[in-house]
Amino acid sequence: MPLTYLASSTDAQTVANVLRREGAVAVTGLVAPELADRIAAELRPQLDANGLKSRGIFNNNLTNRYDGALQTAPSSAELIDHEMVLDVLDDILLPFASTYRISSLSAIEIMPGEQHQALHRDDTVYPIDIAGMELTVGAMWALSDFTEENGGTRVIPGSHRNLRSWHLPSLDSWENAVMPKGSVIFYLGSTWHGGGANRSNAPRMGLVNTYCLGWLRPESNMYLKVPPQVAARYSLQIRALLGYMPHGATDDLCGGFRGECEAWVETPPRASWRAERGQAATVEHAKSQGAG
Numbered sequence: 001m002p003l004t005y006l007a008s009s010t011d012a013q014t015v016a017n018v019l020r021r022e023g024a025v026a027v028t029g030l031v032a033p034e035l036a037d038r039i040a041a042e043l044r045p046q047l048d049a050n051g052l053k054s055r056g057i058f059n060n061n062l063t064n065r066y067d068g069a070l071q072t073a074p075s076s077a078e079l080i081d082h083e084m085v086l087d088v089l090d091d092i093l094l095p096f097a098s099t100y101r102i103s104s105l106s107a108i109e110i111m112p113g114e115q116h117q118a119l120h121r122d123d124t125v126y127p128i129d130i131a132g133m134e135l136t137v138g139a140m141w142a143l144s145d146f147t148e149e150n151g152g153t154r155v156i157p158g159s160h161r162n163l164r165s166w167h168l169p170s171l172d173s174w175e176n177a178v179m180p181k182g183s184v185i186f187y188l189g190s191t192w193h194g195g196g197a198n199r200s201n202a203p204r205m206g207l208v209n210t211y212c213l214g215w216l217r218p219e220s221n222m223y224l225k226v227p228p229q230v231a232a233r234y235s236l237q238i239r240a241l242l243g244y245m246p247h248g249a250t251d252d253l254c255g256g257f258r259g260e261c262e263a264w265v266e267t268p269p270r271a272s273w274r275a276e277r278g279q280a281a282t283v284e285h286a287k288s289q290g291a292g
């Protein structure tokens with residue numbers, strides 16, 4: 001199955017429909033290339049100073065990685081809570097949770113000469129497989145042009161249908177995401193994917209943001225990556241995505257849980273997160289009935 005590419009004018013519902021059906025979908029030119037350049041420049045010092053420290057069997061040896069985008073690259077917030085991304089996440093994740101949150105934020109720069117990263121599923125960090133329930137969604141943004149030669153993300157469309165993580169799809173049916181900088185490829189947590197080999201003579205730069213159901217523990221500890229005093233510089237939406245908000249309940253119910261935290265979000269900022277469900281809805285309903 002070929003990877004589907006959609007134009008940036010496509011509505012989020014269509015993007016989500018293709019993502020659910022095919023396991024991956026690319027949206028080309030969703031943000032301006034200048035924004036991609038700005039974020040890449042903001043990430044540069046950390047990648048130069050620390051990028052290769054995370055080298056290893058999974059991360060490979062010629063790939064720079066940096067997991068603290070919101071620490072030093074404030075412009076990355078525009079990608080992390082991009083309206084199209086959140087609308088797609090609402091559609092895929094909210095049937096199973098009242099919120100979702102950032103699981104990891106990784107700048108990934110694949111240097112010339114790097115080999116393929118092993119194909120994998122992101123949801124294998126959780127020891128469960130439940131038919132039809134996606135636990136995570138990844139959004140990989142191209143901060144440089146992604147090509148076949150430079151290691152545009154490899155993905156196996158349709159591989160999310162292999163329900164159990166030990167059911168291997170045909171691992172040679174992958175294809176590279178080929179898209180200009182400012183584009184994004186979404187893939188489900190159950191979709192097989194990985195970084196590509198870089199056979200070009202220039203680095204391939206991307207920022208991959210993964211999001212998990214609100215009741216799951218994120219892959220990366222966001223309270224350490226983006227501590228309260230840094231998180232407080234960002235919007236309520238970003239703070240809520242970082243986890244500075246209770247899951248599944250309004251502050252009416254959870255008041256007192258927060259301790260002293262300048263980044264705390266009192267009320268779910270996103271209307272879809274306030275939709276009637278669970279305890280939050282119960283409290284609001286009780287109030288509207290004059291109770292309490």
Ligand SMILES: O=C(O)CCC(=O)C(=O)O
Binds near residue numbers: 140153193208
């Ligand atoms: O670099 C890429 O294109 C994908 C990286 C990836 O899938 C990962 O590190 O989990």
